[in-house]
Amino acid sequence: MKIDIIGKGKVGTCLNDAFSSAGADLRLVNSRTFEGIRPEADLVLIAVSDQAIHEVSKRLMESQTYAGKKPVVAHVSGTTPLEVLEDWGRRGVFYPLQTFSKESEIDFRQVALLAEWNCSEAESTLRNACDILDAHFSMIDGEQRKAVHLAAVFCCNFLNEMIASAYSIMEENGLPEKILTPLIETTIAKALALGPEKVRTGPASRGDLMTISRQMDALKDKKGLRDVYESVTGLILEKTKNG
Amino acid sequence: MKIDIIGKGKVGTCLNDAFSSAGADLRLVNSRTFEGIRPEADLVLIAVSDQAIHEVSKRLMESQTYAGKKPVVAHVSGTTPLEVLEDWGRRGVFYPLQTFSKESEIDFRQVALLAEWNCSEAESTLRNACDILDAHFSMIDGEQRKAVHLAAVFCCNFLNEMIASAYSIMEENGLPEKILTPLIETTIAKALALGPEKVRTGPASRGDLMTISRQMDALKDKKGLRDVYESVTGLILEKTKNG
Numbered sequence: 001m002k003i004d005i006i007g008k009g010k011v012g013t014c015l016n017d018a019f020s021s022a023g024a025d026l027r028l029v030n031s032r033t034f035e036g037i038r039p040e041a042d043l044v045l046i047a048v049s050d051q052a053i054h055e056v057s058k059r060l061m062e063s064q065t066y067a068g069k070k071p072v073v074a075h076v077s078g079t080t081p082l083e084v085l086e087d088w089g090r091r092g093v094f095y096p097l098q099t100f101s102k103e104s105e106i107d108f109r110q111v112a113l114l115a116e117w118n119c120s121e122a123e124s125t126l127r128n129a130c131d132i133l134d135a136h137f138s139m140i141d142g143e144q145r146k147a148v149h150l151a152a153v154f155c156c157n158f159l160n161e162m163i164a165s166a167y168s169i170m171e172e173n174g175l176p177e178k179i180l181t182p183l184i185e186t187t188i189a190k191a192l193a194l195g196p197e198k199v200r201t202g203p204a205s206r207g208d209l210m211t212i213s214r215q216m217d218a219l220k221d222k223k224g225l226r227d228v229y230e231s232v233t234g235l236i237l238e239k240t241k242n243g
Numbered sequence: 244m245k246i247d248i249i250g251k252g253k254v255g256t257c258l259n260d261a262f263s264s265a266g267a268d269l270r271l272v273n274s275r276t277f278e279g280i281r282p283e284a285d286l287v288l289i290a291v292s293d294q295a296i297h298e299v300s301k302r303l304m305e306s307q308t309y310a311g312k313k314p315v316v317a318h319v320s321g322t323t324p325l326e327v328l329e330d331w332g333r334r335g336v337f338y339p340l341q342t343f344s345k346e347s348e349i350d351f352r353q354v355a356l357l358a359e360w361n362c363s364e365a366e367s368t369l370r371n372a373c374d375i376l377d378a379h380f381s382m383i384d385g386e387q388r389k390a391v392h393l394a395a396v397f398c399c400n401f402l403n404e405m406i407a408s409a410y411s412i413m414e415e416n417g418l419p420e421k422i423l424t425p426l427i428e429t430t431i432a433k434a435l436a437l438g439p440e441k442v443r444t445g446p447a448s449r450g451d452l453m454t455i456s457r458q459m460d461a462l463k464d465k466k467g468l469r470d471v472y473e474s475v476t477g478l479i480l481e482k483t484k485n486g
Contacts, residue, residue: 010444050454079454097422099430099444106429112422138422147416150458155409155423156430157445158475159402163431164439165478166398173390179340179355179381180398181435186349187342187399188406188431192424196407201253201342202400211293211322215393224481227474232401235408235467 001128004041004071006056007031010100011076012047018108022132031056034063041071043125045094046085050077054084061087072125074117078149081142082116092117092126095145096135099156108133114140114148165225200240204233207242244371247284247314249299250274253343254319255290261351265375274299277306284314286368288337289328293320297327304330315368317360321392324385325359335360335369338388339378342399351376357383357391408468443483447476450485 003019004027005012016028029037031048037060048056053075060073073085074092085091093116098106113135117123130137140148163184167177190199203211212233219226236242246262247270248255259271272280274291280303291299296318303316316328317335328334336359341349356378360366373380383391406427410420433442446454455476462469479485 049449050451079457098426099433099442101433101442101444104433107425110425110428112425114422136422140418144416144418146457146461147412148418148422150461151409151412151418151423152426153445153458153472154405154412155427157443157447157479158408158471159405159427160430160434160439160443161475161479162397162402162405163434164443164482165401166394167439169390169394169397173387175383175387175391175394179357179379179391180394182350182353182355183341183395184398184402184431184435185353187403188427190342190344190347191403191406192427196403196410199342199344200400200403200407201344202396204400206292208293214322214389215396218389218393224474224478228401228471228478229396231467231470231474232404235471236400236404238467239407 001025001042001125001132002038002040003027003043003045003129004029004037005045005047006034006037006060007047009047009049011096012045014100014106015045015047015076015096017105018133019129022134024132034060034065037063037065039065039067043129044071044073045129046073046075050080053077053080057085057087072122074115074122074126078114078145078152082118090117090119090122090125092122093142093145094126094129095140097148097152108135112136112138114138114145116141116145161228165228168225197239200236202236204236204242205240207237207240244268244285244368244375245281245283246270246286246288246372247272247280248288248290249277249280249303250290252290252292254339255288257343257349258288258290258319258339260348261376262372265377267375277303277308280306280308282308282310286372287314287316288372289316289318293323296320296323300328300330315365317358317365317369321357321388321395325361333360333362333365333368335365336385336388337369337372338383340391340395351378355379355381357381357388359384359388404471408471411468440482443479445479447479447485448483450480450483 006029019026072090073088074094095114097112113130115126170177245268249272262269315333316331317337338357340355356373358369413420
């Protein structure tokens with residue numbers, strides 16, 4: 001199977017590395033020039049920013065790259081509907097649930113590939129691509145994909161921000177960030193093993209309003225952090241019925 | 244060195260297990276009855292809730308357990324000042340920076356023990372206790388300890404809540420939580436290896452206000468989660484100057 005990946009950003013680069021390592025017949029293509037794109041490709045993965053998917057798809061169609069049978073065209077976005085590719089007869093979504101950066105290689109054997117398609121040919125093409133990566137294939141519709149993306153914002157982007165916030169407090173007080181590492185690692189290990197609802201600790205989980213009030217006070221000049229402290233504490237108090 | 248631990252809660256139990264494993268001369272004592280407490284103890288660790296430390300300390304003093312030389316008395320709290328133990332001539336704080344639960348044993352070799360004391364004898368006693376556990380000993384004053392505790396709330400309690408929030412979104416949409424595991428593990432690994440400021444991803448970090456607005460809308464009937472989404476997004480927008 002010939003796969004062309006359009007877009008040399010973080011996701012495109014990581015997909016390229018993973019397909020290459022797996023020995024796939026692959027091209028990584030610039031999203032502006034389409035240089036090197038193959039008319040005989042079986043699958044084209046559009047790996048550009050959400051806002052650019054439709055425009056790239058349209059330009060690709062207008063480029064008349066495909067004289068004969070058109071490829072299956074899929075995007076890799078968590079938030080963009082399948083319909084944005086409606087110009088293509090066989091289309092799909094191929095969304096790898098993972099956080100990407102150019103520095104670090106992803107082990108796709110641990111990644112859930114959330115896929116959607118409009119026909120059985122698109123389905124089998126996406127399944128084959130997933131098999132090449134040895135990833136977990138899940139069929140998921142557009143609404144569910146949106147929910148997964150929202151969940152990912154909480155457990156990836158926001159989780160990272162909790163660590164960034166902790167580090168900023170340490171730094172400001174001249175304390176070494178690294179003493180927090182075992183605490184972070186233990187917290188994650190317990191949450192994943194036992195479930196986060198079962199391993200809550202801390203002032204809000206035990207309804208310790210005095211400590212909460214002291215800590216809110218300590219953050220009185222840091223509006224951003226204080227708003228986060230207040231809202232997350234509110235959520236914990238609500239869930240633990242301490243509010 | 245004879246160590247008595249007062250309080251059979253999560254922290255007392257974990258300290259007891261760790262000192263026992265290390266072969267320490269140890270007693271774990273009920274905080275109401277003080278049954279089994281030893282008049283010849285060298286170190287007494289008061290491992291009770293923050294609010295109860297002062298009362299337990301007072302009752303211990305009034306119990307006249309110690310006819311001769313009094314032990315070094317320390318509490319294990321992240322938020323309580325050393326002065327709450329002012330009845331004792333030699334006193335200290337012995338705060339293990341970790342999250343405790345009765346189910347799981349803690350590897351203290353990975354734990355920072357944040358200590359404070361009022362005299363050199365208390366210092367050497369606390370250092371010896373830390374050596375028994377093979378933990379990392381750090382001197383830290385009361386203000387710094389408060390800052391560390393606040394940082395810990397963010398990177399332990401709040402971090403856990405981000406996972407709980409993600410799981411609740413998955414559950415509500417009939418999606419399996421476990422597909423998030425690789426994402427969570429990769430997020431932590433990258434944050435710890437490269438620093439959370441360097442590995443931000445997601446809608447807020449790229450100033451994608453359209454996705455933010457759509458996700459806020461998806462949470463419109465969930466006030467608790469929406470408040471958290473709004474405040475953490477606000478913090479990220481502020482830090483990345485996308486706001």
